[in-house]
Amino acid sequence: MDVLIHLFVALHIIGIAALLGGFLTQMKAMGQGTARFVPGMLHGALTMLVTGAVLVGLHQAEGHSVNNIKIGVKLAVLVVVLGLVYVKRDEEKVDKGLFGLVGALTAANIFIAVLWT
Template sequence: MTIPPIVFGIVLILHFVGLASLLGGVLVQVKDTIAGKGRIIAAMIHGALTQLVTGILLVAFIEMGGGSINNGKIGTKLAIVLLITVLVFLFRKKAAAPSWVIWVIGAFTLANICIAVLWH
């Protein structure tokens, strides 16, 4: 079964939107995190979930179309986005998240970008 290119493209765009939401949420919190008052905001929660769901869909679409997947790369990216998702859910209701949480979410997000672009 082949997924229509428009469907694949829409899901890929949503994947990028999730990335922008997650990373944007982290960047918005940097000043407050330095002051010890950083929080997990809705943009980070929605971004993490969007990245997770659309990433799984993209892999499924490629597999269904007979394409080749680098399982090591995808497994690494999945593990990272799962860690991000767990962190945002664990600390979402705290008035202020520990500083390390925001920094780790940001670092893991950047790591996933680097893996996506640089790992061939």
């Protein structure tokens, strides 16, 4: 079971890398007002959602305690990010503030995962 958990943790990290990487590659365009949500950002957010749900299930199946409040906060942040990226994915330009919000929420989700014990 540990191998399976480690596999899904790796996939979860790949998802966050795709989401954050997509944001970082558009930083210069954000400064010029031409940033857009690239497909990798949507796929990364979806990967995070699916692998996160699987990880919670695997941890509970092994009898480990899960901090449901932390998972709920992370899920809420991810759902907001996923909703914003999904709704605005076809637009040629995204408002700077909205694009920055997605980056900030993504970073917040990382800090919640790492720092909240």
